Amino acid sequence: MPLFISHSEDTASRKLDGEMLVASFRTSTLFSLNEMATFIWELADGQTPLDEIVDRICREYDVDRETALQDATDLADKLARNGILERSESAFPTQKGGTSA
Amino acid sequence: MSLIAEVHSKALRLGIPLNVHVDITYRCNERCQHCYLDHEDAGEMSTDEVKDGLRQLAQAGAFFLTISGGEPLLRRDCLEILAYARKLSFNVKLKTNGLLIGEQQAAQLCELGIEQVQISVYSHRSSVHDSITKIRGSWLRTLEAIRRLKSQGLRVTIANVLMKENIQDYAEVQALARELGVHCTLDPTITPKMDGNTDILAMRISGDRLAPVFHDPSLVGNVDEFCAPPGPVDDDILDGIPCSAGHTSCYISPYGDVYPCVQFPLTCGNLRKQSFWEIWRGSPQFKEVRSIRARELHTCSGCTHVGTCSRCPGLAYMEGDMRGPSRADCDKAYVRTGIPSAQMIKRSRDRNSVAASRLVQISIVEPCLPVD
Numbered sequence: 001m002p003l004f005i006s007h008s009e010d011t012a013s014r015k016l017d018g019e020m021l022v023a024s025f026r027t028s029t030l031f032s033l034n035e036m037a038t039f040i041w042e043l044a045d046g047q048t049p050l051d052e053i054v055d056r057i058c059r060e061y062d063v064d065r066e067t068a069l070q071d072a073t074d075l076a077d078k079l080a081r082n083g084i085l086e087r088s089e090s091a092f093p094t095q096k097g098g099t100s101a
Numbered sequence: 102m103s104l105i106a107e108v109h110s111k112a113l114r115l116g117i118p119l120n121v122h123v124d125i126t127y128r129c130n131e132r133c134q135h136c137y138l139d140h141e142d143a144g145e146m147s148t149d150e151v152k153d154g155l156r157q158l159a160q161a162g163a164f165f166l167t168i169s170g171g172e173p174l175l176r177r178d179c180l181e182i183l184a185y186a187r188k189l190s191f192n193v194k195l196k197t198n199g200l201l202i203g204e205q206q207a208a209q210l211c212e213l214g215i216e217q218v219q220i221s222v223y224s225h226r227s228s229v230h231d232s233i234t235k236i237r238g239s240w241l242r243t244l245e246a247i248r249r250l251k252s253q254g255l256r257v258t259i260a261n262v263l264m265k266e267n268i269q270d271y272a273e274v275q276a277l278a279r280e281l282g283v284h285c286t287l288d289p290t291i292t293p294k295m296d297g298n299t300d301i302l303a304m305r306i307s308g309d310r311l312a313p314v315f316h317d318p319s320l321v322g323n324v325d326e327f328c329a330p331p332g333p334v335d336d337d338i339l340d341g342i343p344c345s346a347g348h349t350s351c352y353i354s355p356y357g358d359v360y361p362c363v364q365f366p367l368t369c370g371n372l373r374k375q376s377f378w379e380i381w382r383g384s385p386q387f388k389e390v391r392s393i394r395a396r397e398l399h400t401c402s403g404c405t406h407v408g409t410c411s412r413c414p415g416l417a418y419m420e421g422d423m424r425g426p427s428r429a430d431c432d433k434a435y436v437r438t439g440i441p442s443a444q445m446i447k448r449s450r451d452r453n454s455v456a457a458s459r460l461v462q463i464s465i466v467e468p469c470l471p472v473d
Contacts, residue, residue, distance in 0.1 A: 009214055012164065014159070014162060014164040016108065016164075023192045025192075025214065025256065030104050030108070031104075
């Protein structure tokens with residue numbers, strides 16, 4: 001079953017010096033994502049399956065697919081638990097996903 | 102160090118305008134006594150110009166965006182501008198008086214994902230609030246807007262500007278905020294009008310009436326800590342940056358003028374003539390503001406309050422010298438701690454000096470005049 005991830009609607013984000021800053025309005029919390037998490041956040045457009053994101057991680061970084069898939073899944077779970085990412089087994093409507101400059 | 106402090110530190114190191122305040126109009130449907138703006142429209146940026154400015158700000162790394170006015174919702178394209186700002190993933194705060202927020206607008210603002218709506222409430226009494234805004238019924242409409250926004254789940258903050266007319270009501274405004282389930286901030290700062298007119302400064306609260314506010318634990322927490330005498334001044338303080346204006350924050354007027362801060366009317370450029378990045382990185386005015394360190398402040402560097410004072414360089418600029426003291430902040434430091442600022446001591450010496458020189462001059466014709 002494919003997994004799709006998308007930014008939660010009540011978030012704002014901006015990339016500063018390679019790291020993504022994410023604000024959650026729901027919890028009034030600020031998050032700073034590391035390089036790998038930033039990479040995943042930027043691809044979390046609600047349209048790209050997590051499998052494909054993992055493929056891109058493997059191409060970009062020197063990491064085996066199994067490790068990358070585990071890390072990406074764990075990270076998606078963690079961000080979802082913090083309310084800044086949403087997961088779905090089908091693609092999100094196209095207007096979701098946000099735009100980060 | 103907290104994450105937000107780390108982020109600001111990073112923005113400072115990288116020269117990123119993390120916080121930007123954009124007024125999209127100076128027009129307003131209230132006429133607040135203490136307002137520093139001229140409400141005539143002198144050529145507001147078009148929708149496309151505002152959007153282009155926002156796009157440039159996002160590219161420059163701006164994240165915390167305040168959209169304000171005047172009353173921003175007087176612009177028919179306000180919601181379109183807010184939607185575009187959200188599309189660019191800004192963390193958006195909207196400052197409004199709420200008079201134009203009906204059920205539909207409240208729902209739209211919620212749908213857009215506005216982080217916070219800030220609304221001015223000057224009193225728990227409609228008569229006092231309406232007297233300040235000069236609009237009968239404004240208090241009631243503003244409170245209705247707050248309730249609508251809250252019912253949509255939006256985060257609302259009441260901003261209470263303290264002045265002579267409403268100083269006695271601040272505790273009741275706090276109670277009103279609690280009843281409404283919203284946050285409340287107080288600010289005793291009244292600034293000169295942007296054209297330099299200082300008449301409205303007569304509304305500032307005098308020190309003796311401000312003292313109880315600064316010693317109210319419900320506002321400041323630990324009074325002993327808040328009002329403690331400042332600690333010793335070291336090199337870190339003297340080499341520090343006096344304010345974030347021009348370093349990690351800036352202000353853009355409805356006409357595209359770029360300033361270090363809404364309270365610092367030093368024009369650094371205009372978006373209709375240059376790109377934001379050219380202005381932000383290249384303007385001589387921004388460079389001058391950024392070059393200032395506490396050590397170089399001619400009066401404040403020798404002041405015991407230099408490390409803890411909330412000195413506003415914009416207010417100092419409006420008083421004539423961006424490297425000088427701001428009288429309002431000197432007063433606040435004195436009211437808070439009971440220790441006079443360097444400027445107050447200097448003024449006192451100058452007065453004594455003038456009195457002495459007058460005595461000498463007068464003594465020529467009236468040798469029996471008693472010493473002042």
